[in-house]
Amino acid sequence: xxxxxxxxxxxxxxxxxxxxxxxxxxxxxxxxxxxxxxxxxxxxxxxxxxxxxxxxxxxxxxxxxxxxxxxxxxxxxxxxxxxxxxxxxxxxxxxxxxxxxxxxxxxxxxxxxxxxxxxxxxxxxxxxxxxxxxxxxxxxxxxxxxxxxxxxxxxxxxxxxxxxxxxxxxxxxxxxxxxxxxxxxxxxxxxxxxxxxxxxxxxxxxxxxxxxxxxxxxxxxxxxxxxxxxxxxxxxxxxxxxxxxxxxxxxxxxxxxxxxxxxxxxxxxxxxxxxxxxxxxxxxxxxxxx
Amino acid sequence: xxxxxxxxxxxxxxxxxxxxxxxxxxxxxxxxxxxxxxxxxxxxxxxxxxxxxxxxxxxxxxxxxxxxxxxxxxxxxxxxxxxxxxxxxxxxxxxxxxxxxxxxxxxxxxxxxxxxxxxxxxxxxxxxxxxxxxxxxxxxxxxxxxxxxxxxxxxxxxxxxxxxxxxxxxxxxxxxxxxxxxxxxxxxxxxxxxxxxxxxxxxxxxxxxxxxxxxxxxxxxxxxxxxxxxxxxxxxxxxxxxxxxxxxxxxxxxxxxxxxxxxxxxxxxxxxxxxxxxxxxxxxxxxxxxxxxxxxxxxxxxxxxxxxxxxxxxxxxxxxxxxxxxxxxxxxxxxxxxxxxxxxxxxxxxxxxxxxxxxxxxxxxxxxxxxxxxxxxxxxxxxxxxx
Numbered sequence: 001x002x003x004x005x006x007x008x009x010x011x012x013x014x015x016x017x018x019x020x021x022x023x024x025x026x027x028x029x030x031x032x033x034x035x036x037x038x039x040x041x042x043x044x045x046x047x048x049x050x051x052x053x054x055x056x057x058x059x060x061x062x063x064x065x066x067x068x069x070x071x072x073x074x075x076x077x078x079x080x081x082x083x084x085x086x087x088x089x090x091x092x093x094x095x096x097x098x099x100x101x102x103x104x105x106x107x108x109x110x111x112x113x114x115x116x117x118x119x120x121x122x123x124x125x126x127x128x129x130x131x132x133x134x135x136x137x138x139x140x141x142x143x144x145x146x147x148x149x150x151x152x153x154x155x156x157x158x159x160x161x162x163x164x165x166x167x168x169x170x171x172x173x174x175x176x177x178x179x180x181x182x183x184x185x186x187x188x189x190x191x192x193x194x195x196x197x198x199x200x201x202x203x204x205x206x207x208x209x210x211x212x213x214x215x216x217x218x219x220x221x222x223x224x225x226x227x228x229x230x231x232x233x234x235x236x237x238x239x240x241x242x243x244x245x246x247x248x249x250x251x252x253x254x255x256x257x258x259x260x261x262x263x264x265x266x267x268x269x270x271x272x273x274x275x276x277x278x279x280x281x282x283x284x285x286x287x288x289x290x
Numbered sequence: 291x292x293x294x295x296x297x298x299x300x301x302x303x304x305x306x307x308x309x310x311x312x313x314x315x316x317x318x319x320x321x322x323x324x325x326x327x328x329x330x331x332x333x334x335x336x337x338x339x340x341x342x343x344x345x346x347x348x349x350x351x352x353x354x355x356x357x358x359x360x361x362x363x364x365x366x367x368x369x370x371x372x373x374x375x376x377x378x379x380x381x382x383x384x385x386x387x388x389x390x391x392x393x394x395x396x397x398x399x400x401x402x403x404x405x406x407x408x409x410x411x412x413x414x415x416x417x418x419x420x421x422x423x424x425x426x427x428x429x430x431x432x433x434x435x436x437x438x439x440x441x442x443x444x445x446x447x448x449x450x451x452x453x454x455x456x457x458x459x460x461x462x463x464x465x466x467x468x469x470x471x472x473x474x475x476x477x478x479x480x481x482x483x484x485x486x487x488x489x490x491x492x493x494x495x496x497x498x499x500x501x502x503x504x505x506x507x508x509x510x511x512x513x514x515x516x517x518x519x520x521x522x523x524x525x526x527x528x529x530x531x532x533x534x535x536x537x538x539x540x541x542x543x544x545x546x547x548x549x550x551x552x553x554x555x556x557x558x559x560x561x562x563x564x565x566x567x568x569x570x571x572x573x574x575x576x577x578x579x580x581x582x583x584x585x586x587x588x589x590x591x592x593x594x595x596x597x598x599x600x601x602x603x604x605x606x607x608x609x610x611x612x613x614x615x616x617x618x619x620x621x622x623x624x625x626x627x628x629x630x631x632x633x634x635x636x637x638x639x640x641x642x643x644x645x646x647x648x649x650x651x652x653x654x655x656x657x658x659x660x661x662x663x664x665x666x667x668x669x670x671x672x673x674x675x676x677x
Contacts, residue, residue, distance in 0.1 A: 004502075006502075007498060007499075007502045010498045011495055011498055014492070014494040014495050014498060017492075017494070018492055018494075114326075114330075118331070119325075119326075119330035119331045119334060120331040120545070120546055120549065121331075121514075121515040121518045121519070121546065121549055122549060123518060123522065123549040123550065123551055125551065126526075131526070132526075132528065133526070133527060133528035140527070140528055141527075142523075142526040142527055142528070144526060145494070145526070213522075214492075214519075214522070214523065214526070215491045215492070215519055216515065216518050216519050216522070216549065218328070218515045219326070219330075220327060220328060220488070220515070221491075224489065224491060256492075256494070256495045257495075259485075259495045259496065260495045260496075260498070260499050263483065263484075267486065
């Protein structure tokens with residue numbers, strides 16, 4: 001094997017792409033968990049719905065970019081329905097019940113998707129401007145995967161600015177830190193939760209739509225992505241943006257380079273790291289509240 | 291009210307009795323197929339082909355079908371097989387997509403003396419060292435579909451090949467068979483990698499590694515959802531021009547090649563069936579299948595069809611219970627949609643043609659162009675001892 005600079009650069013890009021995808025999913029999950037103290041295992045199912053919504057929108061409207069807008073919207077609507085019907089009642093129900101209910105939701109959503117769209121993986125065409133490889137820093141790499149990296153970075157920067165520079169961002173951070181106190185200060189915590197939940201769902205839908213051209217929409221998407229996302233949230237720390245991005249980068253790169261350098265051990269490495277973090281720093285590497 | 295309740299119960303009881311006696315003339319078939327997971331679409335296609343065969347023979351009334359979901363997982367497959375045999379008391383079982391599931395249920399099937407018609411799983415041992423007079427395979431063996439490609443690639447001038455496959459029984463067997471004939475014909479395998487089965491969505495790292503090994507061509511086995519993802523990602527990395535993609539035919543199966551889109555054009559693979567075979571039997575089969583299900587049949591459909599047809603032929607020849615069905619299955623031979631079909635008495639595996647084909651564009655759609663035929667491929671002596 002010729003392990004030269006080209007090879008490592010390409011693998012680095014592969015790792016970045018996976019990290020960005022994980023980031024889009026985990027940021028929604030971690031803020032929801034950090035702010036609402038709600039374990040939403042159905043987040044992976046929302047990612048899947050986003051992928052299928054994107055596939056259907058692209059197929060019927062013929063335009064990738066519109067599909068990229070339609071999918072997060074569709075998933076947010078699904079999320080609102082779930083929030084009103086199920087999640088709002090379960091907010092104070094304790095983690096065990098929340099896990100059971102949202103886990104059950106996964107099965108319901110996956111089977112609904114299978115009934116509506118069938119079992120065969122559905123592909124989505126990449127937009128013409130992004131299909132095909134480009135040359136970057138001397139290596140040939142698919143343009144679409146660079147797009148995924150770009151989307152992740154844009155979301156990271158946007159969320160970072162919103163959380164640190166805007167009032168609503170300050171309210172979110174206050175709510176994560178101490179929601180009772182924030183409520184005393186006059187912040188409408190319920191409405192904040194709802195808004196954050198919607199944004200989390202939209203991000204999951206965006207991640208699904210963005211991933212669909214590369215990975216194809218399959219019913220097993222919901223559970224395939226759930227474990228890595230949960231590991232990212234646990235390792236990175238609950239409720240914080242920096243935790244989400246650090247966790248995503250760690251897991252994305254371990255999975256990518258592990259698959260190449262130590263194929264047998266790649267999956268074990270992630271779990272070893274998870275165990276190590278839980279032992280040494282149970283609240284995660286960069287939690288919102290220390 | 292007590293009298294009404296009693297009368298209602300009596301009516302129910304007699305209805306059940308009548309139903310049972312009517313069912314006694316039926317042959318009970320247990321279909322063990324994946325209904326969820328990466329191979330769910332294959333399971334559905336096989337079931338469709340199976341019921342079509344029974345309809346065609348005019349014998350749908352004579353069979354009761356019990357369908358169970360194997361989830362392509364060995365532990366679940368064994369549990370469901372037990373249920374079909376011990377609880378449902380089926381006379382014959384059919385199906386099984388995953389080689390791993392077949393390996394797991396083999397001992398149970400042999401021990402409980404229930405005939406099993408394998409409609410997909412290509413596990414070599416099932417008609418090899420672990421063969422059993424109760425296991426009849428009408429699909430293919432993993433080695434059977436890949437051996438011809440080893441010779442084909444070597445003779446086409448490719449000297450260095452890199453292989454990829456999912457890390458489970460079928461993946462290893464398919465690549466091993468290819469490697470054996472490829473090396474025997476003078477080729478060199480420059481690298482080989484196995485990806486986590488059913489869990490790999492991103493082949494990027496593996497494709498990058500394959501490219502770094504500088505092969506002349508890549509030979510892979512992937513099926514179902516993984517095949518779609520692999521072919522598309524292969525194309526997106528721009529590798530097709532420099533390193534042509536070959537594989538076992540499931541990579542570009544007619545069942546899901548449309549989802550792969552233009553990425554599949556030019557990929558050459560080998561399979562025991564393509565819907566574009568130009569024979570009268572195949573043309574009528576394709577017509578029947580498309581009319582009933584709305585899409586052209588794939589190799590999985592024809593495997594399901596042949597599984598149903600051999601069972602129908604066995605029953606027509608007089609089989610009615612487990613032992614007689616097992617006897618008759620081995621005797622069946624006919625000319626079907628995929629060409630001549632007969633069961634090898636040495637292994638209970640099917641003997642059939644293998645077609646090398648290239649996926650080409652046909653307007654907006656994709657179709658299969660046969661570029662070579664290997665006649666009546668039979669598994670060589672492989673350790674099977676059928677008593």
